[in-house]
Every structure is written in C-alpha cells, then in structure tokens.
Amino acid sequence: xxxxxxxxxxxxxxxxxxxxxxxxxxxxxxxxxxxxxxxxxxxxxxxxxxxxxxxxxxxxxxxxxxxxxxxxxxxxxxxxxxxxxxxxxxxxxxxxxxxxxxxxxxxxxxxxxxxxxxxxxxxxxxxxxxxxxxxxxxxxxxxxxxxxxxxxxxxxxxxxxxxxxxxxxxxxxxxxxxxxxxxxxxxxxxxxxxxxxxxxxxxxxxxxxxxxxxxxxxxxxxxxxxxxxxx
Amino acid sequence: xxxxxxxxxxxxxxxxxxxxxxxxxxxxxxxxxxxxxxxxxxxxxxxxxxxxxxxxxxxxxxxxxxxxxxxxxxxxxxxxxxxxxxxxxxxxxxxxxxxxxxxxxxxxxxxxxxxxxxxxxxxxxxxxxxxxxxxxxxxxxxxxxxxxxxxxxxxxxxxxxxxxxxxxxxxxxxxxxxxxxxxxxxxxxxxxxxxxxxxxxxxxxxxxxxxxxxxxxxxxxxxxxxxxxxx
Numbered sequence: 225x226x227x228x229x230x231x232x233x234x235x236x237x238x239x240x241x242x243x244x245x246x247x248x249x250x251x252x253x254x255x256x257x258x259x260x261x262x263x264x265x266x267x268x269x270x271x272x273x274x275x276x277x278x279x280x281x282x283x284x285x286x287x288x289x290x291x292x293x294x295x296x297x298x299x300x301x302x303x304x305x306x307x308x309x310x311x312x313x314x315x316x317x318x319x320x321x322x323x324x325x326x327x328x329x330x331x332x333x334x335x336x337x338x339x340x341x342x343x344x345x346x347x348x349x350x351x352x353x354x355x356x357x358x359x360x361x362x363x364x365x366x367x368x369x370x371x372x373x374x375x376x377x378x379x380x381x382x383x384x385x386x387x388x389x390x391x392x393x394x395x396x397x398x399x400x401x402x403x404x405x406x407x408x409x410x411x412x413x414x415x416x417x418x419x420x421x422x423x424x425x426x427x428x429x430x431x432x433x434x435x436x437x438x439x440x441x442x443x444x445x446x447x448x449x450x451x452x453x454x455x
Numbered sequence: 456x457x458x459x460x461x462x463x464x465x466x467x468x469x470x471x472x473x474x475x476x477x478x479x480x481x482x483x484x485x486x487x488x489x490x491x492x493x494x495x496x497x498x499x500x501x502x503x504x505x506x507x508x509x510x511x512x513x514x515x516x517x518x519x520x521x522x523x524x525x526x527x528x529x530x531x532x533x534x535x536x537x538x539x540x541x542x543x544x545x546x547x548x549x550x551x552x553x554x555x556x557x558x559x560x561x562x563x564x565x566x567x568x569x570x571x572x573x574x575x576x577x578x579x580x581x582x583x584x585x586x587x588x589x590x591x592x593x594x595x596x597x598x599x600x601x602x603x604x605x606x607x608x609x610x611x612x613x614x615x616x617x618x619x620x621x622x623x624x625x626x627x628x629x630x631x632x633x634x635x636x637x638x639x640x641x642x643x644x645x646x647x648x649x650x651x652x653x654x655x656x657x658x659x660x661x662x663x664x665x666x667x668x669x670x671x672x673x674x675x676x677x678x679x680x681x682x683x684x685x686x
Contacts, residue, residue: 234491237479241472244498248468258502260465265496266530267475271489298529299497 226251226261226453230301230324232292234267235308238392239423239442243307246446247453254454261453264299266292270390277310277352286314286321293322303327305449309349309421309441313356330359332448333419333441334366342417345439346371346409348402349421351382359421371415377405385422394428406434457482457492457684461532461555463523465498466539469623470654470673474538477677478684485685492684495530497523501621508541508583517545517552524553534558536680540580540652540672544587561590563679564650564672565597573648576670577602577640579633580652582613590652602646608636616653625659637665 229247233240244263251261268288276285289311296304305327306312312330319326337345347359347370354372363370373381384398409415416436420426423442431438460478464471475494482492499519507516520542527535536558537543543561550557568576578590578601585603594601604612615629640646647667651657654673662669 234494237476237491241475244472245468248498260468260498260500260502262500263465263496263498264526264530265494265498267479267491267494267496269491269493271491295495295530298531299495299526300529 226259227302227455228262228264228300229449229453230264230266230293230296230299230304232268232289232296232304232306232311233265235270235273235306235311236390236424237267237270238390238427240265240267240307242423242427242442243446246443247450250446250450251453254450262300264296264301266295266299268292273311277313282314285311286317289314289318290321293318293324293326297323303452305329305445307442307445308423309353313352313358315358327445327448327452329441329445330362332444333421333439334362334368336444337363337368337417337419337439338366340417340437342368342437342439344369344371344413344415345417345419346373346406346413346415347419347421348373348381348406348425349419350385351378353421354378354381359419371409371413373405373409380405384428385424389424389428392424392427399428399433402429403434406436410434410436457490458533458686459493459495459531460680460684461495461497461524461527461530461535463499463520463527463535463537463542464496465501466504466537466542467501467621467655468498469621469658471496471498471538473654473658473673474677477674478680481677481681482684485681493531495527495532497526497530499523504542508544513545516542517548520545520549521552524549524555524557528554534683536560536676538673538676539654540584544583544589546589558676558679558683560654560672560676561593563675564652564670565593565599567675568594568599568648568650568670569597571648571668573599573668573670575600575602575644575646576648576650577604577637577644577646578650578652579604579612579637579656580650581616582609584652585609585612590650602640602644604636604640611636615659616655620655620659623655623658630659630664633660634665637667641665641667
C-alpha cells in the first residue's frame with residue numbers, strides 16, 4: 225500500500241495540477257492501472273506567499289507553510305512536498321518544525337545532477353530562487369559548480385515567468401529570449417545543462433529547445449515523491 | 456475572507472483538476488486577481504470507489520467517502536463537496552454523518568434547472584447515475600419531469616464515458632454517437648435540455664454540440680461551491 229503524500233500547492237495552481245497528474249501517472253506507470261494512491265493537497269494563496277518572499281519576511285512565509293504542513297498531517301499525510309521551488313528558501317525551517325517529513329525539490333535536483341555527472345548547470349527560476357543562496361548551498365554540498373545568471377539576466381528570466389507563464393500561458397517572444405540567453409551561457413560560460421528551477425518553466429521549455437540537456441525540477445521532484453510513496 | 460472548501464477528488468482525477476481550476480477562476484472573476492482562497496483536496500482511488508458502486512456495496516462507498524470527509528475536516532475545511540456525480544448515490548448518508556456540511560451536485564443541478572424553467576431534462580451520466588434513483592428523486596422534489604434513457608441508451612452513454620473520457624480523452628466517434636442519441640430524445644420525447652450528469656462529459660460536449668441547452672453539472676456545482684465560499 226502506497227504512502228500518502230501531502231502537497232502544498234497553489235504556488236502556482238498550474239504547477240499543482242502538473243504535480244497531481246504526474247504523481248498519478250508515475251504511480252500507474254510503475255505499479256499498474258489499478259493503483260490510484262491517496263493524495264492530499266492544501267492549496268494556498270500565491271499572492272500572499274510571493275508578497276512574503278519579495279519583502280523577505282521569511283518568518284511569515286515559514287509560518288504559512290508550517291500551517292499547511294500541519295493541515296496535511298491532520299489529513300493523514302505520511303510525508304509532504306512543496307510543489308514549487310521558490311518557497312524552498314525556508315525549507316530548512318520547515319523540515320525542522322514540521323510534524324511530517326518533507327521531500328525537497330532542491331536536494332532531489334542536486335542529487336539528479338550529480339547522478340547524471342553534469343558539471344556546470346545554469347540555474348534559472350524566479351528572481352528569488354536565483355538571488356537567494358539555497359540552490360547554491362545545496363550544489364556546493366554536492367560538489368556541483370552551479371552557474372548563477374548575472375543580475376541583468378536574472379531580471380530577464382524572472383520576466384519570462386511573470387505574469388503569463390505563472391498562469392500557464394507561453395509567450396513565444398519570451399521563450400525566444402530565454403533560449404537565446406541559455407545559448408549565451410553555453411558558449412561563454414561552458415554550462416552543460418539548464419536547471420529549470422521554477423515549476424512553471426517546463427510548460428515553456430522542453431528537451432531540444434536548447435542545445436544542452438534541461439533539468440526538469442518538477443519531474444525530478446515527482447520521481448523522488450513517488451519513490452517515497454512506493455518505498 | 457473566503458471559507459475553505461474541501462474537495463473529495465480523484466473520481467476521476469481530470470474532473471478534480473477541472474474543479475480546482477474553475478473554483479480559483481470563479482473566485483478571481485467575482486472578487487479580483489488578488490484572491491486565491493485556500494482549497495483542500497483529498498484524492499481517493501477511483502478504481503476502489505467504482506468497484507463498490509458496481510457491486511452495489513454502498514456501505515463501503517459511504518465509509519470511504521466519510522473517511523475522506525473526516526480528513527478534509529481535520530485539514531481545516533469549512534464545508535466539502537464531492538467532485539463527481541456517481542458517488543452522490545450515498546449523499547444522504549454522507550450529509551447525515553459527516554462532521555462538515557456538503558454541497559450536493561444533484562441539488563445544485565435541480566435548483567439550476569428549476570431556475571432556468573427547463574421542464575423535461577434528459578439525464579446522462581454513468582450507468583450507475585442513470586440507473587439509481589438519486590437524480591430522479593431530487594427532480595421529483597423540484598417538480599421536474601426528468602427523462603431517464605432506455606436501458607440500451609444507458610449502455611451507449613456509459614460506453615461514451617469509459618474508459619477514454621474518464622482519462623480526459625475525447626473519441627470523435629463516441630461524441631457523434633452521444634449527439635445522435637440526444638437528437639433522438641429531443642425529437643421523440645420532447646426533452647428541452649441535457650443534464651451532463653458526469654463531470655467528465657463537459658470535456659466532450661459543449662453548448663452548441665446538441666440542439667438543446669446543455670446543463671453542465673460541474674460548472675453549476677462549482678458556482679454553488681463558490682457561492683458558499685464567499686457567503
């Protein structure tokens with residue numbers, strides 16, 4: 225019998241839908257059609273969460289996520305995950321204080337990059353994810369030489385995500401800008417893969433859109449979640 | 456501040472995604488972009504639920520849904536809803552024993568049909584929804600002359616839903632068969648609207664596909680849910 229995962233969702237909603245569908249599909253792929261594990265989702269307000277992030281009131285973000293963790297625990301979740309990269313800025317506090325264990329998208333991603341023997345991944349994501357140190361610190365622990373975009377490119381990437389892609393809408397001009405920028409980091413900085421460190425980016429960028437492999441953080445996170453569900 | 460709804464989902468998963476998206480969109484439509492209410496979802500095993508339905512072990516179905524209701528209550532839901540028509544066969548038991556109130560898709564639909572002054576709706580849905588009396592009994596209370604398909608047409612409609620549409624896949628030949636059948640009931644039985652009494656049917660049939668208005672039960676249910684959230 226599969227363990228029940230609890231998902232903190234809504235950050236954003238389209239990413240939550242992606243996780244929900246992927247978890248069910250991956251469970252079926254591994255164990256057969258007749259297995260539809262229980263899944264709990266607590267969907268919270270992305271506007272409130274991002275306001276805490278952009279004002280760097282991380283204690284408020286942490287309190288919001290810990291309250292969701294308590295609700296997921298009460299609903300019978302064996303463990304939990306946050307279906308978004310950005311809130312992982314407070315992951316350590318969540319892991320320490322939550323009543324149930326959490327699977328981190330950052331740890332899952334670094335472990336994947338290491339297994340694939342990529343050496344110089346380019347980090348992309350929201351401004352907060354690129355600016356804060358949580359991906360860099362995890363990469364260091366794994367001995368990965370993470371390339372963080374310049375201040376100017378951070379703003380370009382952030383603008384690729386908001387507001388359209390957050391709503392699931394791909395704007396071709398923004399996609400072209402993203403692809404061009406990645407190409408520049410491949411030529412000038414020798415990056416050998418791109419971490420799509422925002423769960424909405426895979427809605428826009430797939431394998432083949434750029435000249436190096438793409439690291440799909442939501443897909444990797446879902447695989448780690450399903451590993452734990454079926455362990 | 457909006458009330459928190461708890462959704463019993465997974466029956467099937469695509470309908471759950473549809474409810475989740477619609478609830479968020481409808482809240483935004485009514486109150487503005489900056490409002491993303493908390494939503495709880497407990498997704499359960501459709502294979503197990505349908506097995507209880509087809510063997511008519513309704514006590515087991517009720518126990519399964521009441522356990523989900525308890526989990527939604529524990530997660531802080533103010534009220535709940537089942538994102539599917541078929542399980543409403545045990546709605547009375549759920550409403551009586553659940554710790555939180557439930558919004559019924561059947562009541563919401565009959566109330567809508569009455570407000571629109573439709574007089575002879577055709578009921579479509581899974582075999583179970585058409586065969587069991589729960590839509591007919593509610594319609595009687597509202598003074599609506601509900602037309603239930605013949606045994607043969609029930610099997611045709613059921614076959615339109617399973618297995619592809621349950622997975623979100625529209626098969627054009629099955630859609631054509633559904634449209635042809637509705638046309639026959641319009642000509643021969645004078646039906647003046649079609650109740651899409653399965654939350655996956657609107658993925659296939661929209662306004663204009665048939666010559667009479669379609670009654671989208673998930674849309675109506677979501678509206679009733681959002682009414683309650685914002686009340």
